[in-house]
Amino acid sequence: MKEVFKNLNKGEKDMKKVFKNHQERVGNTPIVRWGMYRDVEIFLKLEGTNPTGSLKDRSALAIIKNKLENGELKKGMRLLDASSGSFACSMAYFGNRFGFKSVVVVNKKLTRINDMFLQGQEAEIIHYGDVTGDGYRRCLEMIQESPGKYCFLDQLNNWASPQAHYDSTAPEIIEAMPDVDFIAASMGSGATLCGISTFINEKKPEVKIIASNGKMGGKKIAGTFVEGPDYITPFIKSLQEKKLIDFIGYVSYEQAINHVRQDLMTKGFNVGPQTGGVFEAVIQAIDTLNLRGNLVIISGDHSWKNMDKLFPEMFS
Numbered sequence: 001m002k003e004v005f006k007n008l009n010k011g012e013k014d015m016k017k018v019f020k021n022h023q024e025r026v027g028n029t030p031i032v033r034w035g036m037y038r039d040v041e042i043f044l045k046l047e048g049t050n051p052t053g054s055l056k057d058r059s060a061l062a063i064i065k066n067k068l069e070n071g072e073l074k075k076g077m078r079l080l081d082a083s084s085g086s087f088a089c090s091m092a093y094f095g096n097r098f099g100f101k102s103v104v105v106v107n108k109k110l111t112r113i114n115d116m117f118l119q120g121q122e123a124e125i126i127h128y129g130d131v132t133g134d135g136y137r138r139c140l141e142m143i144q145e146s147p148g149k150y151c152f153l154d155q156l157n158n159w160a161s162p163q164a165h166y167d168s169t170a171p172e173i174i175e176a177m178p179d180v181d182f183i184a185a186s187m188g189s190g191a192t193l194c195g196i197s198t199f200i201n202e203k204k205p206e207v208k209i210i211a212s213n214g215k216m217g218g219k220k221i222a223g224t225f226v227e228g229p230d231y232i233t234p235f236i237k238s239l240q241e242k243k244l245i246d247f248i249g250y251v252s253y254e255q256a257i258n259h260v261r262q263d264l265m266t267k268g269f270n271v272g273p274q275t276g277g278v279f280e281a282v283i284q285a286i287d288t289l290n291l292r293g294n295l296v297i298i299s300g301d302h303s304w305k306n307m308d309k310l311f312p313e314m315f316s
Contacts, residue, residue: 048302082135165195249281
């Protein structure tokens, strides 16, 4: 295990101390040791340290830059997408950094904290439908109604999203921990796992990939895919066709919250429910497959944007 800590500290002297802008703060997130569970050393890659407290900063920034580079995003246009969670916040935040206002089509799942964040970023918020799929269809209608007004980021179908994880998230893990044995993340839209697992399959195929899915019924964990009601993105289809996932754990909302409050925050990890869900999937994988080695959890959220979910008794 000594080699792990040696590699984790290897890049310390090269870390930037001053950033020219907030875009440079995206990525190169820290990996922090949680501890041992049975024969597995568990680490968390803390994506909540990105500017808006979410893994989605990588995707939003990559998509916006791609749209600018290929000429689809022009001066005077507004960014548009359907999201009631982290991607909406990331799009509005980085849209402002590039000088573009955002229009977000949200549904009833929009939390008070995300609503406040979006208002703080001066995003236009349109309430429409019950699920993200309804918002997606409304976005398509808005594009047809007002040609040239909006640049639709289309996060659930835009391959710049998994490309961001192929180009940055996965290489960062391998550089910091070349002897990693397992990587775990939430399925969500599939973009994170698609990018990471594709890179791993090409460069280090012995590393196993673990995914967390939400259980059918009950309350949904934000950023966690549920088989049946949720939209199957091209990224999820790619994962399925290429068989890049080695284990899927099915997780309830209550399990996710309990892990955050009892196992993660108590050890100083200020993370959200999505991370708690991945932690549960990891426990399931270790118990089921008797795993041994080093495991990295992609912690995609931060507690500050999820306090109303983690401690609802304080917001009643």
